[in-house]
Amino acid sequence: MNDILSIIQTSMSSLRNSEKKVAEYVLSRPELVIQSSITDIAEKAGISEPTVIRFCRQIKLKGFMDLKLCLARDMPHGQQILENVDFEDSVPEIANKVFTSSKDAINKTLRRLSMDDMERAVEALSQAERIEFYGVGGSGVLALDAHHKFFRLGIPCIAYTDAHMQSMSAALLNANHVVIAISHSGASKDIIESARIAQENGATVIGIQGEKKTPLSKYCTLVLSSNSKEVALKLAPMSSRLAQLAILDALFVAVALSGGETVSRKLEKVKDSLADKRY
Numbered sequence: 001m002n003d004i005l006s007i008i009q010t011s012m013s014s015l016r017n018s019e020k021k022v023a024e025y026v027l028s029r030p031e032l033v034i035q036s037s038i039t040d041i042a043e044k045a046g047i048s049e050p051t052v053i054r055f056c057r058q059i060k061l062k063g064f065m066d067l068k069l070c071l072a073r074d075m076p077h078g079q080q081i082l083e084n085v086d087f088e089d090s091v092p093e094i095a096n097k098v099f100t101s102s103k104d105a106i107n108k109t110l111r112r113l114s115m116d117d118m119e120r121a122v123e124a125l126s127q128a129e130r131i132e133f134y135g136v137g138g139s140g141v142l143a144l145d146a147h148h149k150f151f152r153l154g155i156p157c158i159a160y161t162d163a164h165m166q167s168m169s170a171a172l173l174n175a176n177h178v179v180i181a182i183s184h185s186g187a188s189k190d191i192i193e194s195a196r197i198a199q200e201n202g203a204t205v206i207g208i209q210g211e212k213k214t215p216l217s218k219y220c221t222l223v224l225s226s227n228s229k230e231v232a233l234k235l236a237p238m239s240s241r242l243a244q245l246a247i248l249d250a251l252f253v254a255v256a257l258s259g260g261e262t263v264s265r266k267l268e269k270v271k272d273s274l275a276d277k278r279y
Contacts, residue, residue, distance in 0.1 A: 004059075004070035005030060011059050021045045022055040030071050037186055037214040038064045049215065064187065098238070105239035106246050109226045113247070117222050122254040124204045124222075125150075128178040131157035134166045134194050135182040142182050142208075142244055149252045153259060154266045163190035170194045175202035180248075183207070184226075184240050186214025195219040208244050 025045040135143030140161030147159035186209035207220035226243035
């Protein structure tokens with residue numbers, strides 16, 4: 001079967017001028033496309049996001065993520081399960097590379113994270129009458145973990161991993177509420193739609209994603225980016241998930257400390273409630 005770059009080259013004559021701009025960009029920088037969001041590609045190619053989608057469908061792909069998967073498959077070392085890890089690696093070598101990748105992702109995120117935006121996020125969360133966490137798939141696990149922490153502060157909150165529940169709940173929010181929308185790609189249709197509904201109803205929407213500019217960011221009041229460039233698409237995001245978890249943990253600790261003794265007493269009551277559940 002022809003690789004995706006060959007398919008793009010042979011399809012050039014059938015593409016519209018705007019779609020050719022996408023094709024030319026992909027052909028010239030395939031390795032960057034794998035690491036980029038659809039918003040990045042649209043800006044760099046000088047076209048709109050819908051044009052990127054039309055281009056993908058013109059070459060018989062389902063969408064932008066399908067394009068990235070095909071590029072990752074066809075690039076050199078595309079058969080790797082995780083970047084920098086080879087089939088010949090021993091278990092100690094694999095463990096070292098995975099741990100190193102995770103540490104690097106967290107350190108890079110800390111260096112690049114906007115502390116002004118973090119402070120604004122903490123202020124919004126501290127004043128919220130209700131907090132809702134939205135995520136699907138792997139990001140849904142992060143949403144559930146965040147809820148597991150934040151509810152201990154005595155702030156009414158909930159995590160939704162079902163798209164229908166997210167949309168319905170978002171429709172009932174107002175300016176006193178905060179949504180944390182989690183999506184590594186920032187391109188999940190369900191999360192984007194839920195964020196849009198929440199924003200339209202006045203809620204503060206905090207996006208936690210891999211890149212700063214994504215389709216999701218358009219409906220976010222604040223964006224906290226993990227700046228992860230994971231290109232391994234055969235597995236769910238790994239190092240990026242840990243970086244985003246670190247962002248959520250930092251928000252939780254900061255919000256807890258902002259509550260002073262009141263929150264401290266609530267956390268102590270929660271801890272005491274578990275005393276009889278341990279040997």
